Every structure is written in C-alpha cells, then in structure tokens.
Amino acid sequence: MTEINIDESALESMESLLGEQFPDTLEFCCAEFERLGNEAIAALGQDKEAAIRHSHSLKSNAAQFGAASLAEVARLIEYNLNNGNDEQAVDAADGLMAQVTGSQAKLNAWLAGR
Structure with missing residues (x-):
C-alpha cells in the first residue's frame, strides 16, 4: 500500500497567498501532477534530460502544494x-x-472539507 503524506501547513500557506484563486490553482496543479508524472x-530510458526536467x-x-x-x-x-543511478530511478518511478492519484485524492478531500 502506498503511503500518501500531505503537508496541510503548505496548503494553508498557498490558500492564504492565492485567496479566491486557490481552488482553481489547486485543480490545475493536480492535473499538472498527472501530466508531469x-x-x-x-521519458525514462528514452530522454534522460526530459525525465530529470x-x-x-x-x-x-508537489512540495509547494x-x-x-x-x-x-x-x-x-x-x-x-542526476547521479547515474538509472535503475534506482526506475524503481522509484514504479x-x-x-502517489499522483493518492495525492490528488487527499488534496481534493482537504479542499472539500474547507
């Protein structure tokens, strides 16, 4: 089972900073998590620089939100x-x-509870 950890203080900081734009921005970021993931x-095994980027x-x-x-x-x-440990990178990517799906669910649940 994948453990999903959300830092609510980071969310509260972003909510305070963005105000009424926060819900739309969080929705966009959740979509970006999926796209970037x-x-x-x-890119793994195909384009190392793109995978790093x-x-x-x-x-x-993810950290910001x-x-x-x-x-x-x-x-x-x-x-x-970055350190030439491609096999460990692939293992982490498994x-x-x-993590993306679980984080999206927890972030959306947090927002729904506001």
Whole structure:
C-alpha cells in the first residue's frame, strides 16, 4: 500500500497567498501532477534530460502544494537520474502514479472539507 503524506501547513500557506484563486490553482496543479508524472515515466530510458526536467518540476509543484510524499518520490527519481543511478530511478518511478492519484485524492478531500 502506498503511503500518501500531505503537508496541510503548505496548503494553508498557498490558500492564504492565492485567496479566491486557490481552488482553481489547486485543480490545475493536480492535473499538472498527472501530466508531469506521465511525462517523466515516458521519458525514462528514452530522454534522460526530459525525465530529470519533468521530475524536477513535479517535485517543486508537489512540495509547494503540500503533496509531500509525491514530492519525495519525484526527488528520488531526479536525484538518481542526476547521479547515474538509472535503475534506482526506475524503481522509484514504479510508485509515482500511485502517489499522483493518492495525492490528488487527499488534496481534493482537504479542499472539500474547507
């Protein structure tokens, strides 16, 4: 089972910063998590620079919006690719989309409870 961790303080900070734009921005970010995750996985073994770039963007976006465990998986992929550990990057990527889906669900549940 994939453990999904959400940092509610990061969400609250973004909500405070964005105000009424927060719900739409969170929805956009959840869609971006999926796009970036799929693109990172598709680039693995094909285009290392693209995989690093997509993993980095996913890491940053996820961390900014409180998807802590998703950010950590993306960080592991990026780190391992940058250090020539392609096999470990692929291993980390095995759980990436489960993190994306689980994070999306928890973020949307958090927003619905506001």
